[in-house]
Amino acid sequence: AQRVTQPEKLLSVFKGAPVELKCNYSYSGSPELFWYVQYSRQRLQLLLRHISRESIKGFTADLNKGETSFHLKKPFAQEEDSAMYYCALKTGANNLFFGTGTRLTVIP
Amino acid sequence: DGGITQSPKYLFRKEGQNVTLSCEQNLNHDAMYWYRQDPGQGLRLIYYSQIVNDFQKGDIAEGYSVSREKKESFPLTVTSAQKNPTAFYLCASSTGLLNTGELFFGEGSRLTVL
Numbered sequence: 001a002q003r004v005t006q007p008e009k010l011l012s013v014f015k016g017a018p019v020e021l022k023c024n025y026s027y028s029g030s031p032e033l034f035w036y037v038q039y040s041r042q043r044l045q046l047l048l049r050h051i052s053r054e055s056i057k058g059f060t061a062d063l064n065k066g067e068t069s070f071h072l073k074k075p076f077a078q079e080e081d082s083a084m085y086y087c088a089l090k091t092g093a094n095n096l097f098f099g100t101g102t103r104l105t106v107i108p
Numbered sequence: 109d110g111g112i113t114q115s116p117k118y119l120f121r122k123e124g125q126n127v128t129l130s131c132e133q134n135l136n137h138d139a140m141y142w143y144r145q146d147p148g149q150g151l152r153l154i155y156y157s158q159i160v161n162d163f164q165k166g167d168i169a170e171g172y173s174v175s176r177e178k179k180e181s182f183p184l185t186v187t188s189a190q191k192n193p194t195a196f197y198l199c200a201s202s203t204g205l206l207n208t209g210e211l212f213f214g215e216g217s218r219l220t221v222l
Contacts, residue, residue: 004150009148023129032209032215034209036211043213043214044198044211045212045213046209046210046211049208049209051209064149086150086151088209090209092155093166093168094139094158094164095153095156096153096209096211098143098150098152099150099155100148100149100150101150107127
């Protein structure tokens, strides 16, 4: 069965410090992974997808099939990065399986 | 204003009553979804619909029902058979079979059963 694990419920970093939000997955098929973000008083929205290999708002995430991980990283955290982050795994054609989320707080 | 509209935002019901949550979208999306969010459990898929008059059960469909009579609308009924209905419910839509992996979410409806 599929599983997405985000081991940290809460993560606090100082402004300007590097940040890494961990995501590990378990899936027998070919994985497609995504990061979603929910800022305060905003809707949950897509941040980035592994297949695009893009950097969004300074965030990157590399799919490591050997370690079954898809950690989200940013070299210098900003206050506006404070939000709830969800890692998601696409299973089959019509379902995104979400992790339990990590609340990131960037301390000024 | 384009997007997904869920109503009501807050709903209180007595135990044993059915309740229907509304979800409307004007994005011309074919697929629509209902997720349930509980503290510490992430989002879990209840039902999804790829096209009008068709819908499929997700991971936790028991105690819920849906309909898709119009492309724009995908209401969710929480029935009295749902053992633990108090939760936050999120509706979402996508352009098709999640080809890009992008779901567009509503603001959610919080249901409290007294």
